[in-house]
Amino acid sequence: MSPSAPxxxxxxxxxxxxSTHHQILxxxxxxxxxxxxxxxxxxxxxxxxxxxxxxxxxxxxxxxxLVGAGIFNKAKTVRQESSVIPKGxxxxxxxxxxxxxxxxxxxxxxxxxxxxxxxIVAPGIQLNWNEVKGLKENLGKNGVCSNYDFRYAxxxxxxxxNTKSGRAIFTNPHTPVKCGGAPQKIMYLATxxxxxxxxxxxxxxxMWSGGTRVFGVPKYEEVLKKIIEKRKIxxxxxxKLVEIDGKNKKAKFIGIGKDNEGVETxxxxxxxxxxxxxxxxxxxxxxxxxxxxxxxxxxxxxxQHVKYPNIFSLGDASSLPTSRTGAAVRKQAPILVKNLxxxxxxxxxxxxxxxxxxxxxxxxxxxxVLAEFDYDNQPTETFPFNQAKxxxxxxxxxxxxxxxxxxxxxxxxxx
Numbered sequence: 001m002s003p004s005a006p007x008x009x010x011x012x013x014x015x016x017x018x019s020t021h022h023q024i025l026x027x028x029x030x031x032x033x034x035x036x037x038x039x040x041x042x043x044x045x046x047x048x049x050x051x052x053x054x055x056x057x058x059x060x061x062x063x064x065x066l067v068g069a070g071i072f073n074k075a076k077t078v079r080q081e082s083s084v085i086p087k088g089x090x091x092x093x094x095x096x097x098x099x100x101x102x103x104x105x106x107x108x109x110x111x112x113x114x115x116x117x118x119x120i121v122a123p124g125i126q127l128n129w130n131e132v133k134g135l136k137e138n139l140g141k142n143g144v145c146s147n148y149d150f151r152y153a154x155x156x157x158x159x160x161x162n163t164k165s166g167r168a169i170f171t172n173p174h175t176p177v178k179c180g181g182a183p184q185k186i187m188y189l190a191t192x193x194x195x196x197x198x199x200x201x202x203x204x205x206x207m208w209s210g211g212t213r214v215f216g217v218p219k220y221e222e223v224l225k226k227i228i229e230k231r232k233i234x235x236x237x238x239x240k241l242v243e244i245d246g247k248n249k250k251a252k253f254i255g256i257g258k259d260n261e262g263v264e265t266x267x268x269x270x271x272x273x274x275x276x277x278x279x280x281x282x283x284x285x286x287x288x289x290x291x292x293x294x295x296x297x298x299x300x301x302x303x304q305h306v307k308y309p310n311i312f313s314l315g316d317a318s319s320l321p322t323s324r325t326g327a328a329v330r331k332q333a334p335i336l337v338k339n340l341x342x343x344x345x346x347x348x349x350x351x352x353x354x355x356x357x358x359x360x361x362x363x364x365x366x367x368x369v370l371a372e373f374d375y376d377n378q379p380t381e382t383f384p385f386n387q388a389k390x391x392x393x394x395x396x397x398x399x400x401x402x403x404x405x406x407x408x409x410x411x412x413x414x415x
Contacts, residue, residue, distance in 0.1 A: 029053025174210025
């Protein structure tokens, strides 16, 4: 599910006959919702599963960093939502308005009400563009770009090509984001491009981050710091982007750390790539199933809701304390499926999720560091070599193999 995706009038699709009750109701038709529904149906085709998703488009968002670097066709990152709905599932083309977990019901934007036996909440993350003054008005022009919106990912490439001198600013918000490495990936690709054009000494690349460090896992942070030092990229931590002045090409940051709290800084830019502040969707944050931070409140091992046992959640809107990535969803989905079947059969929930996530950090054209780690920030690597080293083979995995696996294996519930 993409916050930037177009929506149409709410309709019920493929309901024979129209039903207001479903055995399993899945909220969200993105990676998490589709893959978990497919896995459930692969194991039991008789299940009555409905997927609530308002968008008529489905996006492969991990490739947008490559689109922004001019090396991936944007058109290949989008398909019709109807083409990824698992066979046997009902697609309800509507959005959720409210949750009523005490009565096992949800209310839709259309005003219709649905009831369920089991609920899986996977609506994805919400991009809060309006939290930065002037951002929405300038996005896609005046050198203001973002790979976090399908409509503007290719404008990032235009900005990179047009930058010949001055400051190239990249931002990382103070909030959790989907794919925590993405704000840095485009920075590494841009600085690699500047070097290949022989203009790196004329451009000052800078990362203004709401975070506290380059990367949360020391093994991978070490190699990234060396790249940053070699390319003379400046990092400013504990910084919150609050305003964009596109006409004058200036960005305003406010310090949010102990030592710089409240300090305002205006920064000139030739281009600025913005990663917007993000949160759980409003309809989740304002519901009884959310924790204090607004995420769906689930046990971090079983993915079962801490208060309502017939509710599960996975993916970006869940409270799972791991990096929000598609790779994390790939490991979460089978855990959720096993535990849901156990619950349905009256058995203990024995499957445990260890927090596995992966961040393929593209560090340049033909170079990638494949970071894989768990809840304890311990590397959990797939391949029999040091993945903290920049490798061409891992870049090829990112560019060619992972997109194919996504459309053909992950969304079909086969991995």
